[in-house]
Amino acid sequence: MPMSPVSETTHPLKLAERMSRLGTETAFEVLVKARALEAKGKSVIHLEIGEPDFDTPANIVDSAVDALRKGWTHYGPAAGLPQLREAIAEDVSRSRGVPVSPEEVVVVPGGKPVMFFVILALAQAGDEVIYPNPGFPIYESMINFSGAKAVPLRLREEMDFRFDVKELASLITDRTRLIILNSPHNPTGGVLTGQDIQEIAQVIGNRDVMILSDEIYSRLIFDGKHHSIAAVPGFKDRTIILDGFSKTYAMTGWRMGFGVMRTDLVPQVSRLVTNATSCTASFTQVAGVEALRGDQASVEKMRLEFLRRRDMFVKGLNQVKGFSCRVPAGAFYTFPNIEKTGWPSKKLADALLDDAGVAALSGTAFGVSGEGYLRFSIASSYENLEQALERIGNWAEKNL
Ligand SMILES: Cc1ncc(COP(=O)(O)O)c(C=O)c1O
Structure with missing residues (x-):
């Protein structure tokens, strides 16, 4: 037996x-x-x-194999290799239309750890976190894990799975610590318009509320354009952009993503990285530079x-x-x-x-x-x- x-x-x-x-x-x-x-x-x-x-496109695979042969097999800095942070800063500055410096970038093993680390770093018992529902299940899971109260924001089929900004306004309280946005959206495929982003920014106003903007599908848009709230004047310091290589470059198994955030949050998230994984695999990061700077065809x-x-x-x-x-x-x-x-x-x-x-x-x-x-x-x-x-x-x- x-x-x-x-x-x-x-x-x-x-x-x-x-x-x-x-x-x-x-x-x-x-x-x-x-x-x-x-x-x-x-x-x-x-x-x-x-x-x-x-x-995964061949130029990226070749770059990783080459990096392995060249000895990129050791620990690297917790926040990521400088050359990748620089390539990400350049790429995000261009694609979001807002200047980003390498010091504002943290590289982690996938997009998910950005959620894990940022929610752990910012939310706790007594706080409220607003998140899209239906939505990626890890948002609700991690909010509950942090001890904060998960406040669902309903996505509306009749609005092509965007949400009613007035409804968002009605959910914001003095306890709201974090608002999670996800566009393009999993599971519905909904995409927030430029006008939505402006109205969301207006509703949040000058409040001391952070925004976790999950933009992992930003290169996969069929109708319309990608808009990030980080580009709205006055919002960059309150926004953490979550993005990564998994979906854009078919690199799910490589485990590589990044967060773009204010510089005083970077050492805090890096401390969580040091405690959890030490760093993201070095040779994958070298290939990440090729992914961003190489042929995009x-x-x-x-x-x-x-x-x-x-x-x-x-x-x-x-x-x-x-x-x-x-x-x-x-x-x-x-x-x-x-x-x-x-x-x-x-x-x-x-x-x-x-x-x-x-x-x-x-x-x-x-x-x-x-x-x-x-x-x-x-x-x-x-x-x-x-x-x-x-x-x-x-x-x-x-x-x-
Ligand atoms: C909305 C959303 N965010 C983040 C992720 C996580 O991506 P990664 O595989 O890079 O951790 C996914 C993966 O399915 C997703 O759908």
């Missing part, structure tokens, strides 16, 4: 209380379930995970392919009985409304995986306001997406 991996013990595991406040990301759980079904011989189309299905090529898939997939979803899907203006997700199927989101996502072999996420994986929706990632080939539509359509005809 195979040995159980969990050893029997008479000593119960006593976890710290804070662990009960930490959430997770369901995408990885659905992936595990889908893989288990595949191991039993079932065919599954994976539309659950949010990572580009493309390989592959970024545009990936964007155009996502656009082609989006148009086909959204059209197809809108033909499925009970589904209605807005056209996402950015990122690589579709977020159809499935209320007319009469099924709750989680049950429908489970049935599509078990019966139709299509892995998607329940909208509720992104918060309570995700009920009534499913998220399908379009980071899968055009052919896979076509086949997924066929499977979903057939399933709906039979079961709805």
Whole structure:
């Protein structure tokens, strides 16, 4: 008989209380379930995970291999290698239209650690943090973990998944410490307009409130342009821009991202880096310079392919009985409304995986306001997406 991996013990595991406040990301759980079904011989189309299905561009891979051979295999500074901080500062200054210096940049292993470190550094019990709902699940998880109160800001389907700025105004109190913005948005694909950003800035006014602006999909916009609140006069010092290499350059597994923040916050976040990871892997950072300064043709090529898939997939979803899907203006997700199927989101996502072999996420994986929706990632080939539509359509005809 195979040995159980969990050893029997008479000593119960006593976890710290804070662990009960930490959430997770369901995408990885659905992936595990889908893989288990595949191991039993079932065919599954994976539309659950949010990572580009493309390989990292060759010039970036070559640069990392070269860096390894040249000995970039040691610890580096906690805030990142100076040459990468400089390349990021240059890139962000250009793309956001606001001057950024290398001293305002902290490089970390992925975009997620920016959330982790910044929320831990700024929020605590007694504070309130406003965050988009539905939204990336780690926001709510980390706010709860910090001890602060999580205050959801509802995204509105009828506004193409932007939010009503008046609603934001009604949620701001004297206790509001941090406001999280995410544009382009996961899971809905919503993009804040230039006017939205101006109105948000007006509503925040001169308050001593910080903004965590998650701009990890800023290079993946199909309709409109990217606008960062950091560029609004008077807001740069109160904004932390979160961005990284995962989505733009198909580098999810490399683990490299960065935060852009005021210089007096940099040593605080760096101290958290020192305690957690010491630094980001040095050879990946050398390749990061190549990613930012090298040929950008592959970024545009990936964007155009996502656009082609989006148009086909959204059209197809809108033909499925009970589904209605807005056209996402950015990122690589579709977020159809499935209320007319009469099924709750989680049950429908489970049935599509078990019966139709299509892995998607329940909208509720992104918060309570995700009920009534499913998220399908379009980071899968055009052919896979076509086949997924066929499977979903057939399933709906039979079961709805
Ligand atoms: C909105 C958003 N922010 C941040 C991240 C994290 O990116 P990374 O993989 O670089 O940690 C993701 C990843 O899915 C995301 O969707």
